[in-house]
């Protein structure tokens with residue numbers, strides 16, 4: 001982990017206290033310092049950017065190069081709220097900013113944008129160096145506990161530190177505390193009751209970009225846990241009757257399903273489970289075959305060959321795909337050519353629940369946009385701004401998460417800078 005300054009027992013009195021040193025908070029600190037504010041970053045962990053570094057482990061996907069309308073559409077119901085922030089600091093601005101840190105980027109075949117070395121650590125190191133040079137102070141192992149009642153609320157901030165509790169007074173505050181996944185990296189969602197007590201409206205934090213539990217038989221999960229299913233498509237009707245259909249690949253896990261295709265559809269699957277108690281998705285095991293082609297091949301006379309050899313030779317159904325058929329269809333259904341053909345294109349799979357929030361990539365829910373003005377200042381707590389994953393938006397993987405964290409960090413900082421001139 002990149003080193004940061006050692007904890008200070010007597011924190012300075014900054015103009016702005018940025019609480020949370022993930023991408024959103026660090027961007028807020030940078031923008032505020034550039035505006036001439038005295039900025040201090042407080043983080044509960046011994047070093048900043050731990051989730052950012054974790055995101056770099058599998059290849060740091062910074063943003064996406066797709067055209068703007070499609071890009072904005074990834075934020076679903078929150079596109080309207082995020083569009084102005086992304087217009088100010090979107091995918092290209094983010095890439096230019098990364099280049100300014102001395103890190104090159106490239107666009108992968110899927111349109112995803114990565115640093116050339118795929119890593120987060122060199123970028124974070126260069127960024128922290130630049131932040132310190134611009135005068136930003138870092139106070140690690142400072143866990144924000146809420147506000148000191150009756151003393152300059154909301155700007156008297158209580159922290160637990162290794163040297164005991166302390167109170168920091170600031171003229172404005174940016175909260176960038178993250179969501180509620182991977183608590184061991186710092187973002188544990190403990191801020192929810194602290195803000196709720198102050199009258200801030202918060203949508204419940206929920207798993208996003210997540211896998212799901214399926215009640216596999218012992219035999220199936222023993223044989224196929226870890227097996228990739230590809231190519232495959234998943235179809236799911238959401239409650240409004242809208243058909244989500246997407247092709248890609250996913251992985252069988254011991255308890256269910258995970259992987260990119262499942263993450264991409266995780267929001268509608270999760271919403272369906274929340275509404276109905278469970279969801280049935282349909283697997284298209286032969287996405288490049290038409291229903292007619294599948295039917296013709298299934299019904300082709302198989303002579304003395306077993307059904308599995310028939311499916312293998314005529315349609316290439318083998319391994320985990322054959323296992324899924326046996327797992328999800330009754331013996332009678334398998335032996336009925338009509339039902340089998342339909343099932344190869346739409347195999348029903350009952351999905352029970354999302355994986356626990358702590359192990360998923362991101363969380364949905366958070367501070368409602370209605371609780372903030374356009375500069376991300378809390379209506380209930382003037383002078384307190386929020387940014388990053390703790391806001392009530394969600395997006396699929398593909399760099400959209402980091403892009404919105406950076407963009408909202410910048411918006412909150414510009415709001416806080418303007419507030420300082422008014423206060």
Ligand SMILES: Cc1cc2nc3c(=O)[nH]c(=O)nc-3n(C[C@H](O)[C@H](O)[C@H](O)COP(=O)(O)OP(=O)(O)OC[C@H]3O[C@@H](n4cnc5c(N)ncnc54)[C@H](O)[C@@H]3O)c2cc1C
Pocket residue numbers: 019020021022023024025042043044045048049050051052054055056059060061062063142143144145176177178179181182185186187188189190191360361362387388389390398399400401402403405
């Ligand atoms: C495995 C994994 C891979 C990912 N890969 C990608 C990817 O490739 N592309 C992408 O776009 N996104 C990716 N993400 C998501 C992305 O990392 C997050 O959306 C992003 O880090 C959120 O930024 P943030 O600044 O809002 O919050 P965080 O990065 O979570 O930072 C919040 C900070 O607040 C601090 N904090 C929390 N509570 C307190 C408190 N009470 N007091 C003081 N400090 C506190 C935490 O210690 C932490 O440092 C990935 C996530 C994971 C888990």
